[in-house]
């Protein structure tokens with residue numbers, strides 16, 4: 015795998031842009047323009063392999079040519095679904111999106127193992143205003159077979175970086191496993207070849 019496309023999705027104002035910008039620049043910037051959608055690119059090295067990441071940050075405001083969620087879902091190899099722990103409606107939105115992702119991928123070429131979905135509860139620094147309990151996030155993630163993280167993009171750079179590197183690592187491991195499944199090992203294919211040649215010859219003698 016040389017490239018991976020990650021869509022960062024979720025309700026309005028949950029911190030999608032903040033998460034991406036934090037990962038790319040290590041900085042937390044208070045306000046972000048949300049009237050345009052963006053694809054950011056970054057090259058990362060994972061287990062000695064160079065991977066081109068494309069990170070999709072949707073525009074939440076009504077903007078011209080705004081792609082529908084289905085298009086975003088088909089485009090991406092991995093999803094980071096963000097909700098705001100101080101906003102229950104954003105949790106419901108995340109749940110609806112993860113449900114839609116699973117539905118759209120049911121029976122599609124991308125099998126479950128190839129689908130990477132991380133659920134992220136953001137704004138942990140505002141836990142005095144918490145509306146969504148940590149356990150609720152865990153339960154939702156378990157229900158939809160996602161990985162779960164709760165963090166504050168504002169305060170936790172390391173956790174933000176970990177999320178992206180985990181996702182790329184998982185994808186890398188899966189693609190290696192797929193390659194192994196596709197390509198039989200050298201000794202097996204050699205044995206098959208010898209068997210074909212000598213086995214047939216023995217029969218004809």
Ligand SMILES: Nc1nc2c(ncn2[C@@H]2O[C@H](COP(=O)(O)OP(=O)(O)OP(=O)(O)O)[C@@H](O)[C@H]2O)c(=O)[nH]1
Nearest residue numbers: 026027028029030031032044048074137166167168
């Ligand atoms: N306290 C706190 N505020 C945060 C955190 N992350 C983001 N924010 C704030 O939440 C607001 C929305 O952040 P954005 O990154 O624009 O969120 P978004 O999901 O991209 O927003 P839209 O594109 O408008 O849907 C901004 O005021 C951010 O400063 C966090 O971890 N803690």
